[in-house]
Amino acid sequence: MSKPKVGVFGLAGCGGCQLEILNLEDELIDFICAVDIVHFTEAITEHSDTYDIALIEGSVSTKHDLERLEHIASVAKIIIAIGACSSTGGLNCLKNLYGTEKAKELVYGDKKDWIDAIDTKPIDAYVKVDYHARGCPPTRAEIVDIVKSLIMGKVPEIPDYPVCIECKRLGNICVYETGGTCMGPVARAGCNARCPSANSGCEACRGPVDDPNINAQKDLLDRYGLTVEDIMEGFNLYNACKKIEQKNK
Amino acid sequence: MLYKILDKKDFKDFVNNLISAYEVTAPKKISQALHDFFPIKSYEEMDLSYKRTTLPPAKKMLFPSNEALASYTVGNNIEVKSLNESKEQLLFGVGAWDINGMNFLDRIFSTDFIDENYMEKRKKLKVIGIDAEPSDANFASSVGSEFAKEGFDLFLSDIGDKYFVRIGTAAGAEIASKFGDFLDASDVDYSAYDRQMDLYKNKFNVNVNLDNFFENFEIVYGKKDLWEKLAKSCFSCGSCNLVCPTCFCFNVRDDIKIDLAGGIKSRQWDSCMISNYGLVAGGHNFRPDEANRLKQRYRCKLKTFVEKFGQYSCVGCGRCVEACLAKINIYEDINAVKEEVSI
Ligand code: SF4
Ligand code: SF4
Numbered sequence: 001m002s003k004p005k006v007g008v009f010g011l012a013g014c015g016g017c018q019l020e021i022l023n024l025e026d027e028l029i030d031f032i033c034a035v036d037i038v039h040f041t042e043a044i045t046e047h048s049d050t051y052d053i054a055l056i057e058g059s060v061s062t063k064h065d066l067e068r069l070e071h072i073a074s075v076a077k078i079i080i081a082i083g084a085c086s087s088t089g090g091l092n093c094l095k096n097l098y099g100t101e102k103a104k105e106l107v108y109g110d111k112k113d114w115i116d117a118i119d120t121k122p123i124d125a126y127v128k129v130d131y132h133a134r135g136c137p138p139t140r141a142e143i144v145d146i147v148k149s150l151i152m153g154k155v156p157e158i159p160d161y162p163v164c165i166e167c168k169r170l171g172n173i174c175v176y177e178t179g180g181t182c183m184g185p186v187a188r189a190g191c192n193a194r195c196p197s198a199n200s201g202c203e204a205c206r207g208p209v210d211d212p213n214i215n216a217q218k219d220l221l222d223r224y225g226l227t228v229e230d231i232m233e234g235f236n237l238y239n240a241c242k243k244i245e246q247k248n249k
Numbered sequence: 250m251l252y253k254i255l256d257k258k259d260f261k262d263f264v265n266n267l268i269s270a271y272e273v274t275a276p277k278k279i280s281q282a283l284h285d286f287f288p289i290k291s292y293e294e295m296d297l298s299y300k301r302t303t304l305p306p307a308k309k310m311l312f313p314s315n316e317a318l319a320s321y322t323v324g325n326n327i328e329v330k331s332l333n334e335s336k337e338q339l340l341f342g343v344g345a346w347d348i349n350g351m352n353f354l355d356r357i358f359s360t361d362f363i364d365e366n367y368m369e370k371r372k373k374l375k376v377i378g379i380d381a382e383p384s385d386a387n388f389a390s391s392v393g394s395e396f397a398k399e400g401f402d403l404f405l406s407d408i409g410d411k412y413f414v415r416i417g418t419a420a421g422a423e424i425a426s427k428f429g430d431f432l433d434a435s436d437v438d439y440s441a442y443d444r445q446m447d448l449y450k451n452k453f454n455v456n457v458n459l460d461n462f463f464e465n466f467e468i469v470y471g472k473k474d475l476w477e478k479l480a481k482s483c484f485s486c487g488s489c490n491l492v493c494p495t496c497f498c499f500n501v502r503d504d505i506k507i508d509l510a511g512g513i514k515s516r517q518w519d520s521c522m523i524s525n526y527g528l529v530a531g532g533h534n535f536r537p538d539e540a541n542r543l544k545q546r547y548r549c550k551l552k553t554f555v556e557k558f559g560q561y562s563c564v565g566c567g568r569c570v571e572a573c574l575a576k577i578n579i580y581e582d583i584n585a586v587k588e589e590v591s592i
Contacts, residue, residue, distance in 0.1 A: 089382040161523040168491035169314035171304050187485040216482040
């Protein structure tokens, strides 16, 4: 692919993932030279409706999000979900735990009907996503790597191993050794063990690995004297959508 | 081999002299229960009373977890430059099992193919070993690695108010004469050393019997139920591999610059326990589940190199046991194999 046209879009999210692209610092100039950015919600005023690659941040949380997503998907040849909200539904899914109607009432009171909120879902619940740059926020290196791989016609290398690997490469003291708990053994790596490196347990913001050993994780947390609620909280923060989906199965 | 004596009152000076001449890497306390090896600037930073260390020191110095191997430019002018960083270093206070682990890596990285990046660093590394305290999971004496015959320049054994020192190389002899007050060993010292060695062997709590393992393993190799049971809790997290002093697998990745004008090839520690390790082009995975991967790991540790090098590639350091959050335990599983055969 030679100089692809790229659109950067934001659905329901904080905008931080798009900012990560602007935060590329040393690589920003090279990045915008390598691709032709035709739309960038957080960064440019121009807008074009012709693009090959769509980088989409945020989850689908309103009917309007869904309409926009469907439109983007009808134009783009390749869709890359960037960030936790887009990839797993992220924090926004916590709303689903209350029940969307109840959450609307809680926040908007008698004006709740003005809001077209629907149950939050990751974008791949509606459209085919080719690649995920997961995480909250996603790593800049991974976003660049995916785009770069596409230009070169390569398959991007996205880790499907647990965070523990990165901890061990860094020589970290395991969070469990210090009395904390960590989702690392079932969480997808790629962040270079950002949280455990700061002695804070991993919250699985990149979602689980493809085939997580959930029972072993339950046993592990259990051994550290945690209740089922604690266990669920570990998954909730970024993966409530997945959990509700599993429950309904 | 030459034998010498170093009085404990001269020990601190010896270490400080080494520090002024070399970049010395030695054990440091990093938490209540853990130590790890880091470069030190003074004698006081060092703590030789370690039991558990997070990573095997020689592996992390000679085969770093992330290492650039080559840089290149593409286009009309293709240029490849090998990247190989090495410097004179001294590893101090390393236990026998870890020296034996390093000896294994030396063989791996110089047999069939000379790995320049490893070997350059190895050539510039001086090693001073010590009879370290085995951790609770250490079973080195069961695999014959509680004693180092080679791979060190000096090796220190505590015989009371002095160290009995084995000098393993010419460089070791030079270090001894240049940096310390080493005396000749007397008959009394030799017998004290023999006694110490007998006592030392008894410090290993875990004893595991590997007799017939070589044959027994084949008998149970196809027993799916057994391996599924043993690997049931495995997270496929690779910790066991990465903390192992003899695991040498690595993955090479390409970081091409975004302007596509060039890039860097680097290697990272890899693991045969993660699900993608056996994934090949076309999407087939020849070790698709935990059970398959665990028995492959045991084969590699306890059989493959018996055939290839005439030795186990497990030195019994116990780090994989300590690192595994699923409590998967190599010596218990050696026993499980034995039990399975005897049923
Ligand atoms: S801190 Fe978390 S990610 Fe790191 S080794 Fe321990 S469990 Fe794994
Ligand atoms: S055996 Fe333990 S350390 Fe090794 S991959 Fe499985 S869970 Fe991780």
